[in-house]
Amino acid sequence: MTPTQKDQVELALVKRATGIRSLDAVTRGGLPARGATLIVGEPGCGKTILGLQILAGALSRGEGGVFMSFEESSTQLLRNAATFSWGGLLHDASRCEVIDAKGMKGAEFAGAFDIEGLLAMLASCANRVEGTWIVLDGIDQLLRHQPDQEQAIEQVAQINDWCERQGYTLLLTGKHSGDRLTRPEHLAGIEFLLPTIFVLSSILVDRRLHRRFRIAKYRGTHHDPDELALLIDDDGIHLPYANTADEEEVMASSQRIGTGIERLDDVLGGGLYQGSTTLISGQPGTSKTTLAAAFVEAACERGERALFVSFDELASRIVRNVASVGIDLQPHIDSDRLALQTHTSWHSLAEQHFMALQQRIDEVRPHCLVIDPASALLKASSAQSPHIALERLLDRTRRDGITTLLTSLSSDEDPSDESTLTHVSTLADTWIVLRYEIRGGERNRALSVVKSRGTAHSNQVRELVLSSCGVDLADVYQYGTEVLMGTARVEKESEEEAARQRQKREREQRRRFLGRQIDKTLLQISEQETELQRLRAELEDESAYQGSSDRELARHHETIRQRREPENTLNREKRQTRRQEDGQ
């Protein structure tokens, strides 16, 4: 190949998808279609499995390939592969050549050697199976016999160039002893030569093996350079934290959905936003599971699908327990609207839980999801922060518009310590805190909404009341600066009622007393009125008598005067007066 041709090939790096979705995501499309990819790692990291799985993927797409192992016999390889769901594909001899080169491992060498014969044989095999994939597993076991290490490196370059020319996608695997080098021990310098290098590693955390994957080098293309958790299950290798989803922005829903408790919906300003995340934290026994069950029951009653993942509590026990407070989940399980699953938290790594949850979400496609408690997931062994599992999961649920409710166990020693959950709570849109209020020898459940994004929620603490009729919230009793709940609330309420009754009675008595006083007064007024009238009448009588008496007296005096004066005199005077008047 001329330098110009080589430049052109490098300019347009063509990739070949491996069929491992997460690997194709982190490599942005797969391995270089022409040339070698080196996979280095300690023993037991999954190098061989990765090679076998990639080949099986190629076979499943109707492509052919060659697998040559310098580490294991063909029988061993196929036996190992048979433990995976795709193992059977490798038995298709018409498209797959499995070459046993284990014998090279302990062979005797007397001088330097060539690999042209090896390449000729590989070309012949690839030709027969019409394959474009070649895996050389444990190539370091052959090349370490080269007396001059420089020659070994040259031969790796030779293999790479040959694959580029022939159009083969080649995987080379090699061991190193855990010094986190990006090359096999016997092939110093190979890391500078090959354009693509993946590093597999493993560490023990809490006596559990954690496998890791990293793209140390991928020349000429964008890729994800982070070290990622690597899991191996029946389907082979997974990189659960690889970003396989589209990074498209999703629209936030403004639709609200009920929590299953009407008064809680009121507190939250109408319910939870669809696609939002709610955290319910509280000590053991504060009814986190009950609230979660009410939430999924309400979802199922709306005709939605719900997934309830319980850590460490059996599904049947949850159904039984919440039935005692009037939440009946069984009909919804029977009608497949509710999937209620139990996971064992100690059994798996955080990444495994994450992947299992992803798979369940894929299967159920729920509208509503409950993880009870999500703190179990955070406790699971993980080499990285286990919060990553939860963050990734919530990213997924938000994108898919799944309304998610997480419960979290808060510390028993310090129930007021809400900060231990800070990380999770920052991820949640709504944070409901349940706690016990201990007073007067009893525990009562108090519910408060610490935050609820995009909602004018009530800041009041309320009492969570459970009965066989269901779950409800009660307004707490304000007593000075304190709030009273439970019996104290009931007692205080009845005390106040008694006082009210007493006051009522006293007022009634007072009113009656006043009424009586008024009646009495009115009676007195009436009596006085009568007296007044009598006195007036008496006065009138008195006045009338006085008048007639005076007139009698006047007449008496006139009579006497007339008697004393003669008639003539009187008449003469009268006539004289009359004449005087006429003469004028």
Add this chain to the structure above:
Amino acid sequence: MSQKSTPANLLSRHLILFVTGDAPRTRRARRNLAAALSEAGIDGWPREIDLLEEPRQALDFGMFATPALLRTGEQRPRTVLYGDLSDEATLSQFLGEL
């Protein structure tokens, strides 16, 4: 090819030299083998298989590096000596067991 003609001799029955065309290490191996055989006073030349011509023979014999000298025999386990046979001591020991 500098094959010495000793038809149906011991060597051609029990020794096979895997080569790749006329590559430098192949040439070196032939030279080193010839010298060692001469030193040991053994006549003849092993059967040669050119993997460039017959690549499937590599699979059949399990020979994945060249040059390689394969010793077979009904009585003894088969052994292989890889490389250009420049390690004289190893080669003479290998031939000594013939």
